[in-house]
Amino acid sequence: MKHIAESTVRRLSLYLRFLEEFEAHGHQTISSGELASQGGTTSAQVRKDLSFFGSFGKRGLGYSVSDLSSRLREILGLGRPWKVVIVGAGKIGAALAQYRGFRERGFRIVGIYDVDPQSIGLALDGVTVRDQRDMETDLMSLNAEIALLAVPAEVAQPLTDRLVAAGIGAILNFASTPLHVPSHVTIRSVNMALELEILSYALVNRDA
Amino acid sequence: MKHIAESTVRRLSLYLRFLEEFEAHGHQTISSGELASQGGTTSAQVRKDLSFFGSFGKRGLGYSVSDLSSRLREILGLGRPWKVVIVGAGKIGAALAQYRGFRERGFRIVGIYDVDPQSIGLALDGVTVRDQRDMETDLMSLNAEIALLAVPAEVAQPLTDRLVAAGIGAILNFASTPLHVPSHVTIRSVNMALELEILSYALVNRDA
DNA sequence: GTTACTTTGTGAAATCATTCACAAGCACCC
DNA sequence: GGGTGCTTGTGAATGATTTCACAAAGTAAC
Ligand SMILES: NC(=O)c1ccc[n+]([C@@H]2O[C@H](COP(=O)([O-])OP(=O)(O)OC[C@H]3O[C@@H](n4cnc5c(N)ncnc54)[C@H](O)[C@@H]3O)[C@@H](O)[C@H]2O)c1
Ligand SMILES: NC(=O)c1ccc[n+]([C@@H]2O[C@H](COP(=O)([O-])OP(=O)(O)OC[C@H]3O[C@@H](n4cnc5c(N)ncnc54)[C@H](O)[C@@H]3O)[C@@H](O)[C@H]2O)c1
Numbered sequence: 002m003k004h005i006a007e008s009t010v011r012r013l014s015l016y017l018r019f020l021e022e023f024e025a026h027g028h029q030t031i032s033s034g035e036l037a038s039q040g041g042t043t044s045a046q047v048r049k050d051l052s053f054f055g056s057f058g059k060r061g062l063g064y065s066v067s068d069l070s071s072r073l074r075e076i077l078g079l080g081r082p083w084k085v086v087i088v089g090a091g092k093i094g095a096a097l098a099q100y101r102g103f104r105e106r107g108f109r110i111v112g113i114y115d116v117d118p119q120s121i122g123l124a125l126d127g128v129t130v131r132d133q134r135d136m137e138t139d140l141m142s143l144n145a146e147i148a149l150l151a152v153p154a155e156v157a158q159p160l161t162d163r164l165v166a167a168g169i170g171a172i173l174n175f176a177s178t179p180l181h182v183p184s185h186v187t188i189r190s191v192n193m194a195l196e197l198e199i200l201s202y203a204l205v206n207r208d209a
Numbered sequence: 210m211k212h213i214a215e216s217t218v219r220r221l222s223l224y225l226r227f228l229e230e231f232e233a234h235g236h237q238t239i240s241s242g243e244l245a246s247q248g249g250t251t252s253a254q255v256r257k258d259l260s261f262f263g264s265f266g267k268r269g270l271g272y273s274v275s276d277l278s279s280r281l282r283e284i285l286g287l288g289r290p291w292k293v294v295i296v297g298a299g300k301i302g303a304a305l306a307q308y309r310g311f312r313e314r315g316f317r318i319v320g321i322y323d324v325d326p327q328s329i330g331l332a333l334d335g336v337t338v339r340d341q342r343d344m345e346t347d348l349m350s351l352n353a354e355i356a357l358l359a360v361p362a363e364v365a366q367p368l369t370d371r372l373v374a375a376g377i378g379a380i381l382n383f384a385s386t387p388l389h390v391p392s393h394v395t396i397r398s399v400n401m402a403l404e405l406e407i408l409s410y411a412l413v414n415r416d417a
Numbered sequence: 418g419t420t421a422c423t424t425t426g427t428g429a430a431a432t433c434a435t436t437c438a439c440a441a442g443c444a445c446c447c
Numbered sequence: 448g449g450g451t452g453c454t455t456g457t458g459a460a461t462g463a464t465t466t467c468a469c470a471a472a473g474t475a476a477c
Binding site: 056 | 452
């Protein structure tokens with residue numbers, strides 16, 4: 002298939018969230034315009050985004066909320082649960098471990114690793130923090146696909162290399178350093194300080 | 210000035226980070242190619258990004274690390290500290306309050322608010338959590354410019370409205386719901402579940 | 418001072434993403 | 448069953464961003 006822009010995938014995720022809300026309110030169908038107004042985009046954008054994957058609507062009517070939800074879940078790979086490990090059980094790692102939003106969306110935390118003896122052994126939302134030395138063998142046996150990396154920047158690249166060597170497929174990085182991975186591994190970073198700097202820029206340039 | 214793309218501002222932030230590392234290593238000058246390789250972009254992109262704001266380099270030599278750093282800090286509005294409040298002292302809010310990366314970059318946490326009597330009164334990194342009812346009066350007297358919103362999705366929009374009414378300039382939202390603000394307020398969202406869904410999409414489409 | 422080499426700054430070209438605009442399809446009603 | 452109104456799906460147009468490519472400006476060495 003033709004390459005799909007990241008911005009499109011991001012919007013598909015948002016549409017799915019709105020569809021779920023709509024479903025909870027008992028609505029059966031939804032138009033591209035309604036989906037658009039929720040997500041701050043345009044109806045043409047919604048239709049274009051969906052058209053990359055097929056045609057799911059009925060002219061004159063709109064989209065079946067439940068049908069479109071399942072198609073989107075399928076497209077996004079959310080039809081099955083994903084096994085996720087967290088590396089680094091510090092402040093951010095612990096918050097992530099206890100975040101219900103992940104489990105609700107099919108991301109199951111199957112392992113948490115740290116180096117600090119104070120953290121090892123703690124149970125976070127039912128999962129016990131284990132020694133990072135067990136990480137590789139666990140990854141092999143659990144077959145976890147995704148890692149959340151929440152360790153200090155200095156150790157982020159070495160840990161990334163270990164995760165890649167152990168066969169991880171994707172990494173979500175919270176350290177404020179760019180990481181290098183081979184091309185068969187997908188990596189994304191959440192960089193909160195950088196987001197604040199973008200706000201800072203907007204504040205000093207708002208009237209310019 | 211001409212409108213600057215968000216992607217450009219984001220890269221400027223990254224360049225600044227690399228420059229600071231370079232400075233710490235004692236380097237005096239840096240070329241666009243060196244900056245690019247750190248950030249996973251191209252030298253032409255670096256030069257184009259900078260050219261929107263002026264010409265800071267010396268042909269044949271590159272850029273003075275310290276000069277370019279200060280120019281970038283100025284452009285991004287990091288020349289002065291920003292006053293930041295955190296709304297919601299839960300797991301994510303507490304992690305943010307104790308995160309050193311913000312302070313290092315000039316973002317000072319001047320207030321933390323919650324509704325839960327269990328949280329109110331706690332000191333997080335030297336700042337005491339206060340009752341959300343004090344939020345408006347504090348904001349007026351402190352003149353805080355930026356808010357980090359780390360509350361449950363259901364209360365995110367009402368709290369946003371209160372922040373806007375109290376004169377906040379920018380909001381970084383961690384709740385997984387899109388928020389509406391008037392156009393003079395800047396808002397950005399960090400949506401971690403959505404980031405995971407983008408990884409999920411990448412995993413199921415990696416060989417396609 | 419001249420030559421050889423490096424690197425910037427920037428229009429022009431190419432690529433990528435969004436918006437427009439409208440024919441075609443479907444529901445609903447009479 | 449034909450008319451009316453609404454909404455999709457999609458090429459074409461527009462707009463935005465990135466990449467190309469090269470003249471101009473500097474360094475460094477002798
Ligand atoms: N706290 C925040 O709000 C926040 C915000 C943005 C980014 N971050 C980034 O997230 C990362 C973690 O931040 P934090 O605030 O949770 O810090 P933290 O110090 O609370 O946690 C880091 C954890 O990583 C563990 N660790 C260190 N080396 C390890 C190794 N080799 N293997 C496994 N675990 C190891 C430490 O023991 C610690 O528990 C940092 O890179 C930070 O820059 C944090
Ligand atoms: N924990 C995570 O890793 C994580 C990850 C992604 C997104 N989020 C989002 O961040 C938000 C907070 O998550 P959390 O895990 O910290 O939850 P949490 O329940 O630990 O914290 C929420 C806090 O908000 C406070 N609060 C509720 N109503 C309030 C009000 N009116 N005024 C002030 N404070 C109020 C609560 O008392 C609580 O302390 C949620 O929207 C969640 O979806 C969290």
